[in-house]
Amino acid sequence: MFSSIRECILGAMRPFLRPGIVASCDEILVEPPKDKTFGDLYTNVAMMFAKRLRVAPKVLAEAVCKALSKNENVSEVSIAGAGFINFRLHNKAWQSVIAEIIGSGNYYSYSNIFNDAPINLEFVSANPTGPLHTGHARNAVFGSVVANLLERVGYKVTREFYINDQGNQIKFLARSMYLRYRETLGDTISEDDFTSDMYCGEYIKDLAKGLVEEHGDKYLNKDESEWLPFFCRYSIDKLMKNVKRDLALLGVVMDKYTSEAKLCERNLVSEALEILKKHGDIYEGILPRPKGITDSDEWEERPQTLFRSTKYGDDIDRAIRKADGTWTYFAGDLAYHLDKIQRGFAKMIAILGADHNGYVKRLKSAVNALSGGHANLEVRLYQLVNFLENGKPVRMSKRAGTFITLKEVVERVGKDVTRYMMISRHHDVMIDFDFVKAVEQSMDNPLFYIQYAYARICSVFRYFEAENGKIDKNELMDCDKSMLSDDAELSLIKALVFWKEQIKSAAIAIEPHRVPAYMQNIASLFHALWNKGKINTDLRFIDTANRKCTIARLSILLATKSILEDGFDIIGVTPMSEMR
RNA sequence: GUGCCCGUAGCUCAGCUGGAUAGAGCGUUUCCCUCCGAAGGAAAAGGUCGUUGGUUCGAAUCCAAUCGGGCACGCCA
Numbered sequence: 242m243f244s245s246i247r248e249c250i251l252g253a254m255r256p257f258l259r260p261g262i263v264a265s266c267d268e269i270l271v272e273p274p275k276d277k278t279f280g281d282l283y284t285n286v287a288m289m290f291a292k293r294l295r296v297a298p299k300v301l302a303e304a305v306c307k308a309l310s311k312n313e314n315v316s317e318v319s320i321a322g323a324g325f326i327n328f329r330l331h332n333k334a335w336q337s338v339i340a341e342i343i344g345s346g347n348y349y350s351y352s353n354i355f356n357d358a359p360i361n362l363e364f365v366s367a368n369p370t371g372p373l374h375t376g377h378a379r380n381a382v383f384g385s386v387v388a389n390l391l392e393r394v395g396y397k398v399t400r401e402f403y404i405n406d407q408g409n410q411i412k413f414l415a416r417s418m419y420l421r422y423r424e425t426l427g428d429t430i431s432e433d434d435f436t437s438d439m440y441c442g443e444y445i446k447d448l449a450k451g452l453v454e455e456h457g458d459k460y461l462n463k464d465e466s467e468w469l470p471f472f473c474r475y476s477i478d479k480l481m482k483n484v485k486r487d488l489a490l491l492g493v494v495m496d497k498y499t500s501e502a503k504l505c506e507r508n509l510v511s512e513a514l515e516i517l518k519k520h521g522d523i524y525e526g527i528l529p530r531p532k533g534i535t536d537s538d539e540w541e542e543r544p545q546t547l548f549r550s551t552k553y554g555d556d557i558d559r560a561i562r563k564a565d566g567t568w569t570y571f572a573g574d575l576a577y578h579l580d581k582i583q584r585g586f587a588k589m590i591a592i593l594g595a596d597h598n599g600y601v602k603r604l605k606s607a608v609n610a611l612s613g614g615h616a617n618l619e620v621r622l623y624q625l626v627n628f629l630e631n632g633k634p635v636r637m638s639k640r641a642g643t644f645i646t647l648k649e650v651v652e653r654v655g656k657d658v659t660r661y662m663m664i665s666r667h668h669d670v671m672i673d674f675d676f677v678k679a680v681e682q683s684m685d686n687p688l689f690y691i692q693y694a695y696a697r698i699c700s701v702f703r704y705f706e707a708e709n710g711k712i713d714k715n716e717l718m719d720c721d722k723s724m725l726s727d728d729a730e731l732s733l734i735k736a737l738v739f740w741k742e743q744i745k746s747a748a749i750a751i752e753p754h755r756v757p758a759y760m761q762n763i764a765s766l767f768h769a770l771w772n773k774g775k776i777n778t779d780l781r782f783i784d785t786a787n788r789k790c791t792i793a794r795l796s797i798l799l800a801t802k803s804i805l806e807d808g809f810d811i812i813g814v815t816p817m818s819e820m821r
Numbered sequence: 822g823u824g825c826c827c828g829u830a831g832c833u834c835a836g837c838u839g840g841a842u843a844g845a846g847c848g849u850u851u852c853c854c855u856c857c858g859a860a861g862g863a864a865a866a867g868g869u870c871g872u873u874g875g876u877u878c879g880a881a882u883c884c885a886a887u888c889g890g891g892c893a894c895g896c897c898a
Binding site for chain 2: 270272274275276279283285288289291298321322323324325368370405408409410411438527528529530531532540541542543545556557559560562563564565567569570573594595596597598599600601602622624625665666667669670671673687689690692693694696697700701703704705742743746747750752754755758759761762765768769771772773774775776778781782783819820
């Protein structure tokens with residue numbers, strides 16, 4: 242329906258186009274005005290295009306106005322202010338969308354505007370050195386909802402987790418394991434044996450116990466070279482198993498796990514280096530001293546292999562080889578992104594914590610350079626979650642093992658509340674997640690408000706079907722809807738119509754928090770309609786004396802139910818047909 | 822010293838990429854159950870959109886300064 246209106250507006254402007262001046266439907270804004278008294282919809286094209294077309298806004302507005310007034314869906318048009326075009330649609334036009342929503346199953350929000358283009362969505366990618374914590378929970382929820390949104394606009398999404406299963410960090414993990422291993426077998430270990438790079442969380446003890454049970458004491462009193470590889474592999478395997486289990490608790494399932502070590506075995510780092518060399522993006526050099534460091538003894542000039550990332554918009558060039566000749570972490574990321582490019586992804590998105598903000602430009606540079614400009618990486622940073630226990634901040638340190646795990650959160654407040662808390666705010670805003678309040682306020686949580694609307698709708702259907710038997714979907718689709726003309730009914734229908742547009746814009750902007758916000762809006766309009774029926778019995782959904790009217794009303798409810806189910810599916814929350 | 826993010830009602834936050842008189846929830850005040858679920862609805866009060874300039878028909882939104890808060894900053898991963 243909207244596309245036909247946009248066509249109509251564009252058509253009206255076409256006579257004003259001059260050679261070289263183009264305009265497309267995508268540029269045309271059509272949306273409900275803030276103030277409903279202006280009309281159902283408005284467009285600002287007259288003002289938007291006035292300058293480009295060198296035509297007075299009024300002249301454009303009049304042409305658009307004339308064209309719209311001839312459109313079969315439009316009932317009235319007017320020009321206001323500096324050139325706003327306000328218009329209304331016939332009730333019939335709005336009512337017809339109910340059938341469209343019901344008829345689409347729960348697929349009303351789907352539009353294949355990106356033609357099944359493959360897209361790689363990397364998220365979580367937690368280091369396998371410990372359990373997932375609350376920060377990862379936000380990452381996981383954010384990523385999984387983005388994936389659902391991208392699928393609705395026609396992307397073929399690969400949800401991917403990058404495992405940093407090599408490097409010093411992993412060695413320190415293995416050494417920590419070995420200390421606990423010895424402890425389990427009777428050696429006395431003090432906290433001082435753990436260096437600052439090591440991990441002394443409780444989970445290491447548990448893992449070490451398991452290792453003893455499975456493999457006994459055969460690694461005791463052996464040289465590090467004999468046990469280190471095994472301890473690395475063992476720890477990573479177990480920890481990754483737990484990572485997958487925890488993600489499942491949140492309803493998050495990955496399509497692919499990529500191992501850094503495996504990429505390394507394939508010599509992808511060298512391959513990436515060769516590609517960059519060909520473009521002249523590799524050189525031996527010395528990085529400039531950062532301006533913040535004034536003390537010269539804190540700074541030592543070192544010649545290294547550098548990637549000319551400044552050529553691609555980065556602030557400084559980046560080291561890919563340490564002074565001792567080994568690869569930097571970034572070198573591994575070059576290999577990983579080359580792997581993504583080789584697998585055919587021209588579009589990629591990575592979800593990272595805000596503490597990675599200094600890393601974004603070099604990653605984008607890497608993708609740009611390695612693909613010769615054919616692939617693009619978008620990065621979304623999410624602010625960290627401030628975890629509170631009854632108003633008091635919980636200090637978290639992964640190394641010391643004093644952090645709240647994802648598992649713990651889900652076990653205390655449930656999957657749905659956790660997901661809702663993590664997704665209902667803009668990713669650029671810090672979240673204060675208070676353990677105690679999240680549970681206490683569960684009744685005030687907007688999630689329950691939405692769940693309640695859904696449960697009420699289910700309740701009406703239960704009530705109706707108990708008397709009249711199972712209702713036929715086709716009957717609801719095909720019924721006469723002309724009596725659905727109350728303001729409350731039309732307001733709800735209009736909100737449902739815009740669901741598709743909302744999902745599209747949330748997906749393109751990569752802003753999943755808009756989804757629960759819009760669901761809340763729909764729930765609110767539904768509750769209002771419900772209560773209006775309590776005051777004015779003519780508006781009750783079920784009128785036992787008038788089946789025709791009842792069926793029409795139920796058709797709105799089914800459409801609303803369908804939209805809410807789609808929304809729940811996007812945000813990964815289970816709808817409740819009854820509230821306990 | 823540099824870069825990124827945030828600053829909107831007493832509190833927690835929206836504000837759909839520059840649109841009309843600034844929007845919700847919680848809290849406060851007043852109403853609405855003989856009724857498909859009141860875990861709800863209707864209404865009131867509450868604002869110098871951190872501050873100051875600039876861009877234009879038009880700014881919470883864009884630009885420049887500035888204040889306050891968060892994050893990060895050569896071989897850690």
